[in-house]
Amino acid sequence: MADKFKAVIDEPELLKESINALSTLLTEAVFKVTKSGLELRAMDAANVAMADMKLLASAFRTFEVEKDIEIALNLSDLTSILKRSKGTDSVTLELKDNQLLVEMKGGTKRSFNLPLLDIKQDQKIPSLDFPVSIKIKTEAIEDGISDAEIVGDAVILEADPDSFVMRAEGNNRKAEVRIEKGNDLLIELKAKDHVKSIFPLDYLKKFIKAAKLCKEATLYLGNEYPMKIDFRVLDKIQLSFILAPRIESE
Amino acid sequence: MADKFKAVIDEPELLKESINALSTLLTEAVFKVTKSGLELRAMDAANVAMADMKLLASAFRTFEVEKDIEIALNLSDLTSILKRSKGTDSVTLELKDNQLLVEMKGGTKRSFNLPLLDIKQDQKIPSLDFPVSIKIKTEAIEDGISDAEIVGDAVILEADPDSFVMRAEGNNRKAEVRIEKGNDLLIELKAKDHVKSIFPLDYLKKFIKAAKLCKEATLYLGNEYPMKIDFRVLDKIQLSFILAPRIESE
Amino acid sequence: MADKFKAVIDEPELLKESINALSTLLTEAVFKVTKSGLELRAMDAANVAMADMKLLASAFRTFEVEKDIEIALNLSDLTSILKRSKGTDSVTLELKDNQLLVEMKGGTKRSFNLPLLDIKQDQKIPSLDFPVSIKIKTEAIEDGISDAEIVGDAVILEADPDSFVMRAEGNNRKAEVRIEKGNDLLIELKAKDHVKSIFPLDYLKKFIKAAKLCKEATLYLGNEYPMKIDFRVLDKIQLSFILAPRIESE
Numbered sequence: 001m002a003d004k005f006k007a008v009i010d011e012p013e014l015l016k017e018s019i020n021a022l023s024t025l026l027t028e029a030v031f032k033v034t035k036s037g038l039e040l041r042a043m044d045a046a047n048v049a050m051a052d053m054k055l056l057a058s059a060f061r062t063f064e065v066e067k068d069i070e071i072a073l074n075l076s077d078l079t080s081i082l083k084r085s086k087g088t089d090s091v092t093l094e095l096k097d098n099q100l101l102v103e104m105k106g107g108t109k110r111s112f113n114l115p116l117l118d119i120k121q122d123q124k125i126p127s128l129d130f131p132v133s134i135k136i137k138t139e140a141i142e143d144g145i146s147d148a149e150i151v152g153d154a155v156i157l158e159a160d161p162d163s164f165v166m167r168a169e170g171n172n173r174k175a176e177v178r179i180e181k182g183n184d185l186l187i188e189l190k191a192k193d194h195v196k197s198i199f200p201l202d203y204l205k206k207f208i209k210a211a212k213l214c215k216e217a218t219l220y221l222g223n224e225y226p227m228k229i230d231f232r233v234l235d236k237i238q239l240s241f242i243l244a245p246r247i248e249s250e
Numbered sequence: 251m252a253d254k255f256k257a258v259i260d261e262p263e264l265l266k267e268s269i270n271a272l273s274t275l276l277t278e279a280v281f282k283v284t285k286s287g288l289e290l291r292a293m294d295a296a297n298v299a300m301a302d303m304k305l306l307a308s309a310f311r312t313f314e315v316e317k318d319i320e321i322a323l324n325l326s327d328l329t330s331i332l333k334r335s336k337g338t339d340s341v342t343l344e345l346k347d348n349q350l351l352v353e354m355k356g357g358t359k360r361s362f363n364l365p366l367l368d369i370k371q372d373q374k375i376p377s378l379d380f381p382v383s384i385k386i387k388t389e390a391i392e393d394g395i396s397d398a399e400i401v402g403d404a405v406i407l408e409a410d411p412d413s414f415v416m417r418a419e420g421n422n423r424k425a426e427v428r429i430e431k432g433n434d435l436l437i438e439l440k441a442k443d444h445v446k447s448i449f450p451l452d453y454l455k456k457f458i459k460a461a462k463l464c465k466e467a468t469l470y471l472g473n474e475y476p477m478k479i480d481f482r483v484l485d486k487i488q489l490s491f492i493l494a495p496r497i498e499s500e
Numbered sequence: 501m502a503d504k505f506k507a508v509i510d511e512p513e514l515l516k517e518s519i520n521a522l523s524t525l526l527t528e529a530v531f532k533v534t535k536s537g538l539e540l541r542a543m544d545a546a547n548v549a550m551a552d553m554k555l556l557a558s559a560f561r562t563f564e565v566e567k568d569i570e571i572a573l574n575l576s577d578l579t580s581i582l583k584r585s586k587g588t589d590s591v592t593l594e595l596k597d598n599q600l601l602v603e604m605k606g607g608t609k610r611s612f613n614l615p616l617l618d619i620k621q622d623q624k625i626p627s628l629d630f631p632v633s634i635k636i637k638t639e640a641i642e643d644g645i646s647d648a649e650i651v652g653d654a655v656i657l658e659a660d661p662d663s664f665v666m667r668a669e670g671n672n673r674k675a676e677v678r679i680e681k682g683n684d685l686l687i688e689l690k691a692k693d694h695v696k697s698i699f700p701l702d703y704l705k706k707f708i709k710a711a712k713l714c715k716e717a718t719l720y721l722g723n724e725y726p727m728k729i730d731f732r733v734l735d736k737i738q739l740s741f742i743l744a745p746r747i748e749s750e
Binding site: 139140143146147150151172173174175176177178179180183184185 | 577580581584599607608609610611612613614615
């Protein structure tokens with residue numbers, strides 16, 4: 001007997017924007033479906049970044065699955081389909097005849113079928129210990145990325161107990177955003193020491209697409225260490241990206 | 251003595267949007283000017299689609315023509331010019347010195363001259379008998395086209411006494427919009443039997459540009475038969491497109 | 501001892517939009533900094549157009565310079581940086597360590613460093629005597645340029661005591677904007693005789709970017725003679741462009 005899965009979501013943006021951010025990183029993906037929701041953990045093709053999404057069952061109006069299953073899909077196909085949803089649609093995901101059926105109910109009833117792929121994935125999340133965490137408005141990160149792009153293709157993320165800095169240097173040029181404790185954009189800064197790591201901008205630009213989900217994110221940093229960025233909507237979605245640092249040539 | 255023609259329109263959008271839709275299909279066109287208005291009937295270069303426009307004299311503030319004449323123009327030139335009109339302009343079309351003079355009066359007086367072409371056309375509209383007619387909001391057709399584009403380059407139009415369906419299939423994918431009788435978007439559905447034909451999406455995308463003229467259109471369908479779509483603004487404009495079906499390989 | 505210069509402006513648009521217009525014409529530029537403000541005079545690489553900008557010290561909240569100095573910069577770099585400023589930022593320009601430091605203070609403190617170039621420039625403004633001056637809303641010029649583009653790559657500017665005309669001709673096509681005295685868009689027209697000159701459209705399109713600074717400009721014309729266009733914001737900025745006429749082949 002075929003696996004059963006059917007879920008209805010009234011906030012299609014949660015699905016659309018998270019899958020859209022993921023699709024810039026991954027071409028195919030294996031979703032784990034359990035009673036607690038839809039999960040995805042995957043490494044990008046270049047082995048530089050990792051995504052970890054949990055779209056919680058509580059984000060859905062109904063979420064029915066009999067036993068834990070895996071659904072492998074082409075993410076760019078799924079994104080194209082989800083982009084056709086309207087904010088007021090309710091969107092149904094359903095397994096049917098070895099396909100994923102995506103139904104959008106609004107003024108009309110529209111449906112899409114997508115074939116399941118025959119791939120397996122079992123990505124472990126590395127155990128990381130971050131000495132610094134920074135809860136910050138996503139607009140500040142977006143500004144820092146756009147500023148840094150003027151100067152180069154990498155950004156230095158730096159923090160100490162009093163401030164968070166995004167900086168780019170190169171060709172005798174420099175761009176820097178410095179956000180001190182007390183700034184409205186900086187909600188919480190936990191740092192005991194000074195840390196500094198450098199990251200490729202193109203990946204950060206992909207991650208920050210998830211800012212469409214929520215206006216705040218939490219950055220986790222270390223010294224010459226990977227970074228993690230967390231986007232969360234309470235009881236609905238957790239979307240994290242982990243990125244390896246670029247080795248500095250300074 | 252030269253032919254005389256002068257017409258002034260206070261709703262330049264009628265002219266701009268209809269010519270714009272036509273210009274995606276036809277590079278040159280012969281307009282017939284009679285006391286009843288401006289007419290254009292033409293087949294596209296691929297002999298797949300036909301356009302039939304009547305911009306009625308009653309759409310114009312003044313419409314003066316002494317005897318029936320023909321005006322042949324490059325449609326992409328005419329479209330470029332009409333795009334320069336503003337919604338509040340009154341636009342004058344006038345034959346002068348073997349040119350078409352297009353004058354736009356708003357805050358300023360702006361004028362454009364366009365050479366007449368030396369071509370003839372006498373397109374007959376084929377006699378077609380459609381068993382099904384569907385009066386529908388254009389937004390539903392636009393959605394169906396955009397949905398279908400995700401899956402392929404053709405769309406199946408299907409109707410029966412209770413519903414109208416736009417569907418695309420291919421590569422193990424499917425997209426479908428189903429609109430049942432009673433849906434607000436479906437104003438009128440006249441069908442005795444089930445009909446189904448398949449059409450190339452690129453043409454439908456061109457036709458639907460005319461949705462800028464009016465929020466409703468009427469679709470005429472048959473079984474493995476051409477389609478016709480009608481855009482009408484009462485006493486002002488009638489714009490129809492006829493499209494040959496694609497032969498199904500199913 | 502190094503030269504000192506520090507200036508703070510609360511209307512970054514003045515700086516951003518003027519430099520943006522200049523950067524379409526010049527890749528590098530030498531600014532003269534004196535107690536009266538920031539000045540730039542330069543000829544474009546093709547020797548066809550000249551720019552003359554004075555951003556007055558009174559446009560700045562503070563403007564400190566010890567002695568007259570020159571600052572040579574890459575204008576496209578400077579434009580990229582200034583585009584990152586927000587309308588509500590206050591922007592500081594400061595010479596530091598042989599670099600220009602650009603600081604933007606708004607919700608955050610963001611800074612950019614730009615290297616000084618080692619070039620000299622001493623452009624003299626030619627002595628020109630224009631028989632005609634036309635104070636006009638910039639939207640009328642923008643319309644005339646866009647209309648003319650449909651027809652060709654040059655525009656004829658023509659004036660007499662009663663009207664100002666922008667016209668393009670070519671390939672049996674014509675576009676013309678005629679603005680008569682008394683039209684609200686034409687604030688002042690001073691002309692004793694009829695004058696007419698032809699100019700390349702691509703340059704006018706660059707100049708008119710400065711319309712973001714102010715809604716009015718003054719055109720200076722002669723007969724088969726260069727043109728000048730002036731954009732002014734009282735006590736803040738004067739930005740002029742001079743353009744050589746195209747020799748007519750009529």
